[in-house]
Amino acid sequence: xxxxxxxxxxxxKKGLKSLAQGAKExxxxxxxxxxxxxxxxxxxxxxxxxxxxxxxxxxxxxxxCVKVCPEESIMKFVGEESPLHLTPMLSVRKSPxxxxxxxxxxxxxxxxxxxxPAARExxxxxxxxINEKLCYAWQGGQxxxxxxxxxxxxxxAIYFDEVRRPHVSSEHCTGCGCCEYICPSRQPAIVVGxx
Ligand code: SF4
Ligand code: SF4
Ligand code: SF4
Numbered sequence: 001x002x003x004x005x006x007x008x009x010x011x012x013k014k015g016l017k018s019l020a021q022g023a024k025e026x027x028x029x030x031x032x033x034x035x036x037x038x039x040x041x042x043x044x045x046x047x048x049x050x051x052x053x054x055x056x057x058x059x060x061x062x063x064x065c066v067k068v069c070p071e072e073s074i075m076k077f078v079g080e081e082s083p084l085h086l087t088p089m090l091s092v093r094k095s096p097x098x099x100x101x102x103x104x105x106x107x108x109x110x111x112x113x114x115x116x117p118a119a120r121e122x123x124x125x126x127x128x129x130i131n132e133k134l135c136y137a138w139q140g141g142q143x144x145x146x147x148x149x150x151x152x153x154x155x156x157a158i159y160f161d162e163v164r165r166p167h168v169s170s171e172h173c174t175g176c177g178c179c180e181y182i183c184p185s186r187q188p189a190i191v192v193g194x195x
Pocket of ligand 3: 024059127128147151153154157158168172173174175176177178179180192
C-alpha cells in the first residue's frame with residue numbers, strides 16, 4: 001500500500017481502527033454444532049487452499065501459516081464444536097492479504113493444504129462484492145477510487161465503467177480484501193465473501 005493511501009485510509013478508518021485495537025489474535029465466531037458442514041467454504045481461506053473438503057482433511061491446524069504471515073492476515077477460526085476449529089482463515093478487514101510474491105504461508109505448509117499457484121493472479125481465496133447502495137461512486141457525488149487504486153491485480157480484477165462506477169471481475173478477483181480494507185465507507189461498500 002502506498003504511504004498516501006495509508007494516511008488517507010487512517011483518516012477514514014478511525015472507527016474501524018478502534019475496533020481492531022480491541023480485537024484479539026484469535027477470531028471467535030459463534031457456531032452452531034447443529035449446522036451441517038457442507039463441502040463448500042464458509043470461511044475465506046489463505047491463498048492456495050485446496051477445495052474445502054480436501055483442505056479440511058490435509059490441514060493439521062499446525063498454525064505455521066498464521067505465524068509466518070508478515071501482515072498478520074491469517075487467524076484461527078475458533079468454534080470448539082466445529083470441525084473447522086483452529087483452521088486458518090483470513091480476516092481482511094483487520095488485515096488484507098497482500099499476495100506476497102513468495103507466498104511464505106504456502107511455503108511453510110508441509111501437508112500441502114495450501115498449494116503454490118502458477119501466478120498471483122491465479123489465487124482464488126474469495127470474491128469481492130460491491131454494495132451499490134453504500135458505494136460513494138455508485139451513489140454519485142464523490143469521485144471515489146480507493147478500491148481500484150489499492151487492488152494488487154489491477155483493472156483486470158476491478159475497473160470503472162464509463163461513468164466511473166466500480167465493477168469486480170469474478171474471473172480475476174483473488175479475494176485478497178485490499179479493497180474492503182481501504183473502502184472509506186463507514187460500513188465497507190465492497191466485501192469479500194467465499195466463492
Ligand atoms: S500451515 Fe497448512 S497445515 Fe498448518 S494450519 Fe496452515 S494450512 Fe493448516
Ligand atoms: S500471501 Fe502473504 S499476506 Fe497473504 S496470507 Fe500469505 S503470507 Fe499473508
Ligand atoms: S477486487 Fe478487491 S478482493 Fe478482488 S483482487 Fe482486487 S483488491 Fe483483491
